[in-house]
Amino acid sequence: MKYLLILGRNVELSNAEVSSYFESHENKILNSELIKNGLLIETQEPLEKGLVNSFGGVVSVGKVIASGKPKEIIKKLENENLYMGKSNKLNYAIWNFSDDYEIFTDYLKMRFKEEKIKATIKHLENRMEMQDGEMAQMVSSKLLDKEYFVFGKDIACFGEIYETFDSHALEERDMKKPVRREALAISPRLAKILVNLSESEPGKTLLDPFCGIGTILSEALLQEIRVIGIDKDKSAIIGARQNLEWSGFNRTDYRLINGDSTKEKISHADFIATEPDLGEIIRETPTENKARATLEKFEDLIIKVINNFKEDISGKITFTSPYIKIGKKRVGPNTEKILTLTGYTLIYKIPEFRENQIVGRMIYVLQGRK
Numbered sequence: 001m002k003y004l005l006i007l008g009r010n011v012e013l014s015n016a017e018v019s020s021y022f023e024s025h026e027n028k029i030l031n032s033e034l035i036k037n038g039l040l041i042e043t044q045e046p047l048e049k050g051l052v053n054s055f056g057g058v059v060s061v062g063k064v065i066a067s068g069k070p071k072e073i074i075k076k077l078e079n080e081n082l083y084m085g086k087s088n089k090l091n092y093a094i095w096n097f098s099d100d101y102e103i104f105t106d107y108l109k110m111r112f113k114e115e116k117i118k119a120t121i122k123h124l125e126n127r128m129e130m131q132d133g134e135m136a137q138m139v140s141s142k143l144l145d146k147e148y149f150v151f152g153k154d155i156a157c158f159g160e161i162y163e164t165f166d167s168h169a170l171e172e173r174d175m176k177k178p179v180r181r182e183a184l185a186i187s188p189r190l191a192k193i194l195v196n197l198s199e200s201e202p203g204k205t206l207l208d209p210f211c212g213i214g215t216i217l218s219e220a221l222l223q224e225i226r227v228i229g230i231d232k233d234k235s236a237i238i239g240a241r242q243n244l245e246w247s248g249f250n251r252t253d254y255r256l257i258n259g260d261s262t263k264e265k266i267s268h269a270d271f272i273a274t275e276p277d278l279g280e281i282i283r284e285t286p287t288e289n290k291a292r293a294t295l296e297k298f299e300d301l302i303i304k305v306i307n308n309f310k311e312d313i314s315g316k317i318t319f320t321s322p323y324i325k326i327g328k329k330r331v332g333p334n335t336e337k338i339l340t341l342t343g344y345t346l347i348y349k350i351p352e353f354r355e356n357q358i359v360g361r362m363i364y365v366l367q368g369r370k
């Protein structure tokens with residue numbers, strides 16, 4: 001079974017999210033290939049319906065209809081129904097991750113003409129700036145009835161997109177929840193990414209020791225992961241409780257504690273996914289000394305919290321940290337210090353920021369030494 005996942009703007013982060021997700025679920029990736037923000041995966045089992053909404057960094061999912069040399073693909077497509085809509089008017093686009101794009105645009109034009117479908121191809125423009133500065137294709141699915149893709153170099157694949165991330169449902173959940181804290185809360189998309197990076201599994205327990213109003217907790221509960229949230233701010237815990245109740249989660253699946261995560265005791269959790277305090281809000285590029293002072297404060301906090309919980313945690317720890325712009329470069333925490341003083345090893349760290357953001361994020365995934 002081969003599928004194409006179209007990744008969001010931070011390809012490195014989304015790619016890591018997808019592999020972590022499959023690590024912690026039964027269905028496994030057998031092979032994968034990345035071209036720009038297109039990730040082709042071959043999986044053991046078919047992908048479950050709606051899977052796209054389990055990721056924070058995947059835009060769309062498509063399935064491969066035919067693969068091989070372009071001529072072989074076209075031959076196979078002759079026996080496939082490429083458009084099953086009722087209207088004979090069709091707006092379509094082809095995501096291009098291949099040098100053979102023209103061969104397929106020509107073929108589809110001819111094919112739809114033969115089938116007497118008034119088909120209009122919408123060319124996708126490179127309008128999305130990715131984390132690495134490259135531009136990627138972007139699509140407004142609302143205007144399209146159908147999306148296809150071509151992927152690969154010598155041996156190509158042709159397929160169709162069959163589901164797209166439901167950003168409307170996510171926005172509704174985010175905007176309508178009873179308690180919002182815009183300045184502090186993490187986006188639900190990034191919250192999903194952190195949960196997946198921690199390789200949390202349904203039925204196990206995830207701890208967010210800086211839970212705020214519970215965004216990460218909600219995204220984990222949606223994946224049937226049990227959660228414990230701690231925050232030293234009582235009003236944040238009250239807000240988190242209101243938000244989780246509003247979402248209708250089962251009360252036995254979550255525990256909220258108003259306490260200090262450098263000291264609080266819990267009996268057991270399997271994973272940590274969290275966004276600690278990233279320091280005060282900075283509106284102007286700080287001096288290197290000021291940035292380092294913020295980072296040191298962060299390092300001390302995260303080290304204390306990891307050490308406080310490490311006996312109770314068997315799995316991975318994922319957290320965001322400040323990644324601060326000073327002049328042309330950015331500085332993040334002292335990774336060596338965090339690793340040495342906690343005894344954890346680094347799986348990876350991935351930057352996540354927008355160019356104009358002074359305090360971006362460096363995302364860490366750590367594993368305890370076994």
Ligand SMILES: C[S@@+](CC[C@H](N)C(=O)[O-])C[C@H]1O[C@@H](n2cnc3c(N)ncnc32)[C@H](O)[C@@H]1O
Nearest residue numbers: 185186210211212213215231232233260261277
């Ligand atoms: C960046 S916010 C987390 C936001 C959260 N992800 C959300 O969506 O609301 C950091 C939170 O950590 C809490 N905090 C800071 N130091 C703490 C500590 N030592 N123990 C527990 N919570 C702490 C703050 O009260 C704040 O709510």
